[in-house]
Amino acid sequence: MSSATETAPARPATLAHQFESHEQQSLAAALGMWAFLVQEVMFFGGLFTVYLVYRTLHPAAFLEGSAHLPVDLGTLNTAVLIGSSLTMALAVRCGQLARGKSAAFFIAATMALALVFLGVKSVEYGHKWHDALVPGLRWAPSPEADPHLNLFYALYFVMTGCHALHMLVGLVLMVFVARKAWRGGYTSANNVGLECLGLYWHFVDLVWIFLFPLLYLLGRHGPHP
């Protein structure tokens, strides 16, 4: 009877030693990524809870603050981010089919759309800075403004800022994953890194799907212009 080391088939270099198969490895990675994303849900959930509580306590301030946000730019950015989710989903699909160069191309498209989003976002931040609606740094709202308007804008900057920070992290990760994809580092059996990046990016999209109506759309009707 020969020893195990002699009869064991050659192990693919892409399969970590603790896993029996690539399938098991992929499932473990997806599950781990979801555990991380649930933690992210709790992180943003805390911010959404602050939003919920303060909006319940000061509804007029939130309506007024929301009425100052540019709905057209917000809608545009929502569409841009959804587009980036599509290109990321297509990149993951290319990875599944071992089309590394196409995957890299779609990641590059995702990065371009992410940069468009951040560009529009910085234009919006610039307007708020110009209008002196940045709590703590440059805050001089009109005298008739609701005394709790700062709560809305503080939440606006923290929530969109944390979201933008997540996008920046995603952009950095995309550089590495795109490089690996371009060099053929992902096969149809092993594309764990690409799949996890996809999950992360779609989560960033998810957060924005809720931020957009809660921040931009409150004041479109009602007493404020």
Next chain:
Amino acid sequence: MSRPSTSAHGHVLPLWVYFAVFLALLGGTLLTSWVATIDLGRMNDLVALAIAGTKAALVILYFMHVRYGTKLIWIFSLAGFVWLVIFFVLIMADYETRLPVAGWGG
């Protein structure tokens, strides 16, 4: 649940699924922007959240492949949102039932 599978173990969805989800998400975005111009009172929030929830479900089920995931993935992905709702309900049960205290504003 059918698995549109082609590769060794993955779940390669046909391209049209991604484009259909993309168009649905765009439609939902325009719809929620438009509905917000109509004054529905308290219903505005519910409609906006219903649209956002539908969009989120599409992203989770198709872009994030949860629909074709294992039961463990279903449990993990659902757990976060279920616990978040519990969190919201308990927090608001507190804030909505507090009695005003003398000397405190608001």
